[in-house]
Amino acid sequence: MPELPEVEGAARYLDAHIAGRTLRAVAWLHPSLQRGTALHADALVGQRVERVRRVAKWQEILFVDGAVMVVHFRMTGDWAVTTRATAPTYARAHFTFSGGRHLWLVDPRALSRIEVRQPGVLSSNVRVGPDALDPALDADSLRARLSTRRIPIKQALLDQSVVAGIGNIYAAEALWKARIHPAAPASQLSRARVARLLDGVRWTMGLALAQMGRHQYGTATDRFSVYDREGEPCPTCGTRIARITQGQRSTYFCRRCQRS
Numbered sequence: 001m002p003e004l005p006e007v008e009g010a011a012r013y014l015d016a017h018i019a020g021r022t023l024r025a026v027a028w029l030h031p032s033l034q035r036g037t038a039l040h041a042d043a044l045v046g047q048r049v050e051r052v053r054r055v056a057k058w059q060e061i062l063f064v065d066g067a068v069m070v071v072h073f074r075m076t077g078d079w080a081v082t083t084r085a086t087a088p089t090y091a092r093a094h095f096t097f098s099g100g101r102h103l104w105l106v107d108p109r110a111l112s113r114i115e116v117r118q119p120g121v122l123s124s125n126v127r128v129g130p131d132a133l134d135p136a137l138d139a140d141s142l143r144a145r146l147s148t149r150r151i152p153i154k155q156a157l158l159d160q161s162v163v164a165g166i167g168n169i170y171a172a173e174a175l176w177k178a179r180i181h182p183a184a185p186a187s188q189l190s191r192a193r194v195a196r197l198l199d200g201v202r203w204t205m206g207l208a209l210a211q212m213g214r215h216q217y218g219t220a221t222d223r224f225s226v227y228d229r230e231g232e233p234c235p236t237c238g239t240r241i242a243r244i245t246q247g248q249r250s251t252y253f254c255r256r257c258q259r260s
Contacts, residue, residue: 002073004057004132004165005208010079011059014103015052017081018061021097022048030092032110040116041069049097056128056164070115071105077112080104128164132201137163139195146186146194153189153197154182155247166201169227170208172252174200176226181258182244182251226252 002010026041047063054060061069071077080088082102087094092112093105105112129145130137142163149156156162157171166174175182177200180193189197211223225235230243234254244251 002057002077003167003170004054005170005205007057007059007073007165008054008209010073011052011054014059014061014079014081017101018049018095018097018103019051020049021099021101022046023063023095023097025094025096027094027096028092029087029094030107030110033093033105033112033114041114043067044069044116056131056160057167068117070117072113073107074109074111074113076109077105077107080106127161129160129162130164132163132165133205137198139191139198142198143189143191143194146189149186151186152183152246153180153186154251156186157201158247158249163201165205168249168251169224170201170204172227173204173224176200176253176258177203179257181260182246182253184260226254228252 023044023046026045044063044067047065047067050062050064052059052061057072059071059073061071063069080091080103082088082104083100085094085096085102088104088106090106090108090110091104092107092110093114095103095105097103105114130141145162146153146156149159149162154171154175157166157174158168172182174197178193178196180189180197180200184193208223226241228250229241229252232241233239234241234257237254237256239254239256241252242255244253
């Protein structure tokens, strides 16, 4: 699933291609996107895009008149921008913009979601915490948010109501950087460990954004220190990377560096 860095990269890419352009037409190419969305999105035809931004793991396409199209890629969504109206493989939606620009939502598994909402409203049933890159998020506020979570810290990081934007990949990477075991109880972390964790989150996200260029969801393992590297040596101590299952997801960590 695309996480904060990938979604940020996608939003920047999209902003560069459609900001200032007028939406000319909308076509839904898959039934998964026709559940009440088409009527609302069609009302945006003729409106000009002001900008595109990321909010947590969502992208907001903001129109000059105040309307917002909210997009969530779910597992395998991506954008493709072309100058021809030839649909790429797995195209699920087609947006035509002024200047002959064609935007395609491409998604092999057809899980992506699009809604039209008011600014800042991601979905009717979504609660998100502070963004992982929000400068206002400090160790004290993060520790307070974790204090009621009597679950392993790895699982707490995946809860978007605790902190927004972190997924399975970057949770594992941040915990390794912070030298915290993924099964450590979230509510029992000291302030010092939470501060290390927050530094780890921002280091991991910053590195991913710096390496990304346009945007990419391939998750090449050479970008990661522990994720998907079971059996390989830890970059810090050389101990073989271990894998455990938490909440039906794989977690990768170093048993030596992340003892507690």
